[in-house]
Amino acid sequence: MKLYIDSGATKTEFILKGNDNSIYQFHTAGINVNYVDDPFIRDQFILFIDHIKPIDFLQISEIRYYGAGCFNPKNGERVREIILSLFPHARIGVYSDLMAVCHALCGNEPGYVGILGTGAASCHYDGNEIIDKAPSLGYLLGDEGSGTYLGKVFLQHYLKGMLSKEIGQHFEDYYQLTSDMVIPQLYRNGNPQTLMASIPVFMAQEINSKEISNIIFNAFDLFLNIQKEYYQKEIMEWYFSGSIGFYFHDILEKAANKNNMIIKKIVQSPLISLIEKM
Numbered sequence: 001m002k003l004y005i006d007s008g009a010t011k012t013e014f015i016l017k018g019n020d021n022s023i024y025q026f027h028t029a030g031i032n033v034n035y036v037d038d039p040f041i042r043d044q045f046i047l048f049i050d051h052i053k054p055i056d057f058l059q060i061s062e063i064r065y066y067g068a069g070c071f072n073p074k075n076g077e078r079v080r081e082i083i084l085s086l087f088p089h090a091r092i093g094v095y096s097d098l099m100a101v102c103h104a105l106c107g108n109e110p111g112y113v114g115i116l117g118t119g120a121a122s123c124h125y126d127g128n129e130i131i132d133k134a135p136s137l138g139y140l141l142g143d144e145g146s147g148t149y150l151g152k153v154f155l156q157h158y159l160k161g162m163l164s165k166e167i168g169q170h171f172e173d174y175y176q177l178t179s180d181m182v183i184p185q186l187y188r189n190g191n192p193q194t195l196m197a198s199i200p201v202f203m204a205q206e207i208n209s210k211e212i213s214n215i216i217f218n219a220f221d222l223f224l225n226i227q228k229e230y231y232q233k234e235i236m237e238w239y240f241s242g243s244i245g246f247y248f249h250d251i252l253e254k255a256a257n258k259n260n261m262i263i264k265k266i267v268q269s270p271l272i273s274l275i276e277k278m
Contacts, residue, residue, distance in 0.1 A: 001060045003090075006100050006271045007031040007044075007067040008242075009118040010147075010197060014048045015271050016060070023275070026051045030118070033069035033079060034138070042082050049086070062091045066100035066270075068119060071133060098123045098130060104270035105239040111264065112231070114223075116252070117242030118197045120146035122227055134230040145223030147244045151196030153215055154203060155182060167209055174202050204247060216248050220255035228259060240266040 002017045009032045016024040028044040049057045063083055070076040076094040083092050095103075101113045102125040114122040120143045124132040136142050143149050157163050158171060159179055172178055177185070186192040206212045228234065238261055245252050246268040256263050267273060 001055075002062045003060050003064070003087075004271050004275055005063070005065045005067070006097065006269060007065070008097060008115075009035075009068055009193065012044050012067075013269060013271055015275060016052060016055075017275055024052060024055075031067055032119070033067060033072075033075040035069075038078060038082060041079060042086070045082065045086055057087065058089060060087055060090050063087060063093070064274075065092070065094045066097050067094070068097045068121075070094055071096035071098065071130075096123075096130065096133075097121070098125075098133070100270045100274060101239055101241040101267075102130065104274040105241070105265050105267065112227070112236045112238050114227070114238055114240045114245070115242045116145050116147075116220075116223070116240060116245035118147045118193070118244075119143045120149065120223060120242075124231060132231065134227060144226060145219045145244070146197075146242075147200045148193050148197045150203060150216060150219055150244065151199030153219060154199050154212075155186075155196065157211075157215065159183070163211060164209075167206060167211060170206060171202060174205075200244060200247075207248075213251060216251045217255055220248075220252050221258060224255055224259045224261060235260050235262070237262045237264050239264050241268070241270045243268055 001019055004015045004017070006013045008030050010030040012028045012031050014026040026048050028047050031041055031044055033041070065079055065083060067079060070079060080092055080094045097115060098113055098121055101115065106113065106125050106127065108127045110127045111125055112122065113125050119136065119138070121136045122134045123130045158168055159182060186195060203212050203216065227236070238256065240252070240263065245266050249266050252266070253263055
């Protein structure tokens with residue numbers, strides 16, 4: 001049996017492929033190794049093990065873990081040691097979450113790969129390995145184009161009175177809050193990213209509003225401009241993964257056209273595409 005894992009800030013996706021090609025899927029809380037401790041990571045694996053009973057998890061022969069924060073070798077080794085302690089007989093590979101998209105969508109072909117989910121990241125893949133990666137800086141200092149970034153910009157517009165009264169009222173009704181409640185909720189919450197990252201779900205319901213679609217377009221346009229500046233290339237072929245890029249793909253493609261970029265493929269999650277190749 002082979003276990004494939006794709007972990008971002010919001011959720012961790014486990015897909016177990018049986019020897020008879022049967023598929024078992026399970027989700028737990030997100031794991032970004034930059035922000036969580038080892039016991040938390042271990043707990044997500046224990047939840048998975050409990051879920052697949054009575055399957056003998058020790059029969060899993062290969063594990064591929066693709067995770068946010070694992071581009072850093074020290075983080076990757078942390079995760080590998082945790083997995084090894086639970087699955088001592090398995091072959092274990094730990095990769096950046098970007099590598100999941102590279103393996104699934106690019107294969108042996110070069111390209112620029114982006115993740116637009118709760119967070120945002122990008123890299124240049126040469127068909128074998130990641131040869132360059134733009135700094136993403138996390139939700140406090142970067143992550144332009146991500147779900148958290150969209151939520152932050154939306155809240156800025158809302159709190160500064162830059163949105164129509166209709167959109168503002170819809171937002172308050174949806175979240176059962178007022179403008180006076182937002183700042184305390186953000187700054188007293190140990191994880192303000194949670195609220196901000198949830199807002200694109202609301203924005204999707206208001207996508208026909210020009211002001212909402214403009215916020216999304218401008219965020220994608222900023223993300224792509226930053227990539228051009230970093231990689232110093234005008235025309236790039238892109239492969240994208242992540243719920244934000246997937247659900248707002250029409251707007252992402254418009255922003256790409258403006259920036260003379262070509263989007264080859266957009267998927268919500270790369271694991272299914274990856275498993276089909278294995």
